[in-house]
Every structure is written in C-alpha cells, then in structure tokens.
Amino acid sequence: EVQLVESGGGLVEPGRSLRLSCTASGFPFRDYPMTWFRQAPGKGLEWIGFIRSKDYGGTTQYAASVKGRFSISRDDSRTIAYLQMNTLKTEDTAVYYCTRTLRSDILTGFYLWGQGTLVTVSS
Amino acid sequence: QSVLTQPPSASGTPGQRVTISCSGSSSNIENNYVFWYQQLPGTAPKLLIYRNDQRPSGVPDRFSGSKSGPSASLSISGLRSEDEADYYCAAWDDSLTGWVFGGGTKLTVL
Numbered sequence: 001e002v003q004l005v006e007s008g009g010g011l012v013e014p015g016r017s018l019r020l021s022c023t024a025s026g027f028p029f030r031d032y033p034m035t036w037f038r039q040a041p042g043k044g045l046e047w048i049g050f051i052r053s054k055d056y057g058g059t060t061q062y063a064a065s066v067k068g069r070f071s072i073s074r075d076d077s078r079t080i081a082y083l084q085m086n087t088l089k090t091e092d093t094a095v096y097y098c099t100r101t102l103r104s105d106i107l108t109g110f111y112l113w114g115q116g117t118l119v120t121v122s123s
Numbered sequence: 124q125s126v127l128t129q130p131p132s133a134s135g136t137p138g139q140r141v142t143i144s145c146s147g148s149s150s151n152i153e154n155n156y157v158f159w160y161q162q163l164p165g166t167a168p169k170l171l172i173y174r175n176d177q178r179p180s181g182v183p184d185r186f187s188g189s190k191s192g193p194s195a196s197l198s199i200s201g202l203r204s205e206d207e208a209d210y211y212c213a214a215w216d217d218s219l220t221g222w223v224f225g226g227g228t229k230l231t232v233l
Binding site: 012034035044045047049061062064070097102107108109111113114115116 | 125156158160162167168169170172173174179211213215219220221222223224225226227
C-alpha cells in the first residue's frame with residue numbers, strides 16, 4: 001500500500017527538541033522530494049520545508065519561520081524522512097504532516113499525505 | 124495574515140455551482156502554478172487541482188481550476204453535501220522562496 005506514516009509527536013517543553021519520522025511505503029521513496037507542513041489548531045496550512053531527492057542533490061529548503069531551528073533529512077535505505085525540531089516554541093504547536101508529490105517533479109502538487117502527528121509545546 | 128487571499132467562507136445548495144477565489148501577486152500566482160487542496164474535518168488535505176487546472180486521477184470533473192494574472196479560482200459544480208470542507212489554494216512564491224497558502228475557505232452546503 002502506498003502510504004506515509006508520521007510518528008514522534010507528543011508533548012514537549014519549550015526550548016526542547018523533538019524528531020519526527022515519516023515512514024514511506026509502496027513507492028520508490030528515493031525518487032521523490034519529501035515535504036513537511038504543519039497546521040496549528042484551528043488554523044491554515046503552513047509549509048515548513050522540503051528535501052530534494054539524491055538525484056537532485058538531496059538539498060533542503062526551509063520556511064523563514066523555522067530556518068535555523070528545524071532541519072529535514074532522509075534515509076533512502078530505510079525510506080524514512082525526518083524533521084528535527086530544535087528550540088521549540090509554544091507557537092510550534094501543530095499537527096505536522098509529511099507529504100509526497102504526485103510525481104517526482106515537485107511542481108505536481110502534494111498528493112500523498114500522512115495522517116499527521118500532533119506536537120504540543122507547553123510547560 | 125496569509126500571503127494568498129481567500130474568502131473565509133462560501134456556501135451553496137446541493138446542485139449549485141460555487142466558485143472560490145484566490146488572490147496573489149506577481150511573485151506567486153501570476154508567474155507560478157496554482158494548486159488547490161480540500162480538507163475534510165479531522166483529515167489530512169487532499170490534492171484537488173495541480174498546475175492551475177489539472178485534476179489528479181480520481182478527482183471528479185465537478186472540480187475545476189483556472190488562473191488569470193495574479194488570481195485563481197476553484198469551481199465546484201453540482202454541489203454535494205460531501206463537498207463541505209475547507210479549501211486552500213497554494214503556490215510557490217519566488218520572493219519568499221517557499222510555498223505559500225491562502226487562509227482557507229470553509230464551504231458550507233446548505
């Protein structure tokens with residue numbers, strides 16, 4: 001089955017770190033860029049960043065709101081994408097989604113979404 | 124404050140045609156593709172339209188997208204109760220070098 005499953009969310013204190021995982025199955029993971037989004041409670045969608053496939057250098061790009069605190073990596077052998085979140089703030093509280101594009105071109109839309117994992121930053 | 128501007132709400136009766144607008148600028152919509160997502164309550168978003176007017180396999184042709192200059196729109200014809208959801212437009216922004224979204228439009232089927 002083609003799917004993405006996020007894990008690693010939970011309650012964390014401000015200033016701490018958390019790593020989310022996105023485990024992919026059913027498709028050639030290494031061929032696709034992987035992108036993370038988040039959605040704060042009752043709010044809209046916010047792009048966090050993406051990592052290109054190794055064929056395109058495996059480079060990353062981030063939203064200004066998280067640049068320097070969050071980082072995305074991938075392990076193609078295990079078909080997992082990671083979102084490392086450091087120095088967490090209360091405003092980072094959200095459901096976090098990993099996504100895959102419709103085709104390997106990132107300009108084909110975010111077609112496959114995980115179920116989301118809730119991160120709550122609170123003391 | 125979202126980079127792309129959508130009306131916060133829209134409504135229609137079953138069978139009607141509803142159009143949701145999305146306004147941007149030259150750094151996003153005018154010079155890049157527009158995408159539309161549907162989010163049913165408590166679920167992950169679903170890609171409805173990509174590259175302005177293309178539908179992924181499985182999306183009914185009741186959904187259509189268009190773009191003109193710095194604005195885009197999503198039209199839903201033959202409105203059904205199951206279309207009640209939040210709809211988001213998105214585009215790449217060359218100035219911000221990132222994906223930007225509209226604030227979302229909550230569609231109510233009366």
